[in-house]
Amino acid sequence: MAEFNLTLNEDQLQLKDWVHEFAKDVMRPNAEEWDDREEFPWPIVQEAAKIGLYGIDFMMNAMGDPSGLTLPVAIEELFWGDAGLGMAIMGSGLAAAGISGNGTPEQVIEWVPQCYGTADDVKLGAFCVSEPDAGSDVSSLRTRAVYDEANDEWVLNGTKAWITNGGIADVHVVVAAVDPALKGRGQASFIVPPGTKGLSQGQKYKKHGIKASHTAEVVLDDVRVPGRCLLGGKEKLDAKLARAREAGRTGEAQPAMKTFEATRPSVGAQALGIARGAYEIALDYAKERVAFGKPIIMNQAIAFKLANMATQIDAARLLIWRAAWLGRNGGFKNGEGSMSKYYASETAVRVTEEAIQILGGYGYTREYHVERMHRDAKIHTIFEGTSEIQQLVIARAISGLRIE
Numbered sequence: 001m002a003e004f005n006l007t008l009n010e011d012q013l014q015l016k017d018w019v020h021e022f023a024k025d026v027m028r029p030n031a032e033e034w035d036d037r038e039e040f041p042w043p044i045v046q047e048a049a050k051i052g053l054y055g056i057d058f059m060m061n062a063m064g065d066p067s068g069l070t071l072p073v074a075i076e077e078l079f080w081g082d083a084g085l086g087m088a089i090m091g092s093g094l095a096a097a098g099i100s101g102n103g104t105p106e107q108v109i110e111w112v113p114q115c116y117g118t119a120d121d122v123k124l125g126a127f128c129v130s131e132p133d134a135g136s137d138v139s140s141l142r143t144r145a146v147y148d149e150a151n152d153e154w155v156l157n158g159t160k161a162w163i164t165n166g167g168i169a170d171v172h173v174v175v176a177a178v179d180p181a182l183k184g185r186g187q188a189s190f191i192v193p194p195g196t197k198g199l200s201q202g203q204k205y206k207k208h209g210i211k212a213s214h215t216a217e218v219v220l221d222d223v224r225v226p227g228r229c230l231l232g233g234k235e236k237l238d239a240k241l242a243r244a245r246e247a248g249r250t251g252e253a254q255p256a257m258k259t260f261e262a263t264r265p266s267v268g269a270q271a272l273g274i275a276r277g278a279y280e281i282a283l284d285y286a287k288e289r290v291a292f293g294k295p296i297i298m299n300q301a302i303a304f305k306l307a308n309m310a311t312q313i314d315a316a317r318l319l320i321w322r323a324a325w326l327g328r329n330g331g332f333k334n335g336e337g338s339m340s341k342y343y344a345s346e347t348a349v350r351v352t353e354e355a356i357q358i359l360g361g362y363g364y365t366r367e368y369h370v371e372r373m374h375r376d377a378k379i380h381t382i383f384e385g386t387s388e389i390q391q392l393v394i395a396r397a398i399s400g401l402r403i404e
Helices: 010-037 042-050 056-063 070-081 083-090 092-102 105-111 180-186 234-247 255-288 300-328 336-364 370-381 387-399
Strands: 125-128 144-148 153-164 171-177 187-192 199-204 215-226
Touching (some): 010 070, 010 083, 010 370, 042 083, 056 070, 056 092, 070 083, 070 255, 070 300, 083 255, 092 125, 092 171, 125 153, 153 171, 153 187, 171 215, 180 187, 300 336, 336 370
Parallel strands (some): 125 171
Antiparallel strands (some): 144 153, 144 171, 153 215, 171 187, 199 215
16 A cells, blocks of 8 residues: 555646646636536537547546546646536546446446547546436436346336436446346446437436536436446356345445445545635635725634635545545545545535625626536535435444444
8 A cells, every 4th residue: 555645746736737727718717608508518528628638548547546636636626617617527537437447447448438539529428327216325226227138138228317418428327227126236337338229318407506517317218238238247247146145235335336436535526626716716805805994804704704614625625635545545444435525515515605605795696606606516415425425424434333
């Protein structure tokens, strides 16, 4: 195991500056437009692809970093720019993580690049877990996968909900129940290749925030995929199911949970970027805005708000970096991944609300970014595990008990 160290190296510091410049020059100036349009921001993602910020090489280098810090550092800067545009750029990463976490090396090599395409031909990936009646309760998925032995094909049926890039993605990674009686232990992940018949987009959601990110239902109607599209392969799945039936359960993580565990520090970094962006705007405003003959930051009521915001942001970053490092060096012991996502998400909601309060009436208008940041922050306490689910994961980890 590498020595615990949260010092950024020269490459990471350069990356931080590089992503920040893109966020400042490309994302911030266009954020309000794409928030209004509520459409996938193809021009912004294509611009990111041209400079190498959206693509397989960037993601593999970031995910392969032994310190684990490169990805959260880059994500914080992107979401400092804008969360909706940041989600559009990072959304394919969840599909890539789902493939990397559950697939064979051959499957990773074949499918992860197809989640991104090239700078001249941008592609998207989507990770499909949640359903209309199964969000936090991932073990209750109704989407079924039935094996057609005669044709060596899997037949998928069901409806997925709240899917980033759902229906417009080129590669969909779908988590489905193979043996519903085994609950989460009877699930597997499948690749649905581009152009597969039977997959369609259901309703597109009109959202409170991150509006530039495409979120929709994915409908699977007798979707047939080749046997090679079962992530991990049939031999591994059959062995896992046999153990689960014999013992009642296995110690193996559910396919969806393996993906979420790996990505929680990154989701925390998204929330952190939003919080930092709002804090910086509020700090600048408080130093410039004069009331009763002095800058409003000279009043303790404002100064203490900003002191609390700065402290909470730094604490969130340290939790995220620790979790990211542990994810690459020995794993989580006490729910550190969930701690980072939980604290950063709640911090983002608090900080953006305080930013609005500091700006007063201006904070409530669209003239300043903090109004949008407040709307964007809230989703982080809900998706990829609600704050309550994170608390449950942490409580189980620290107690060793199956707390319900």
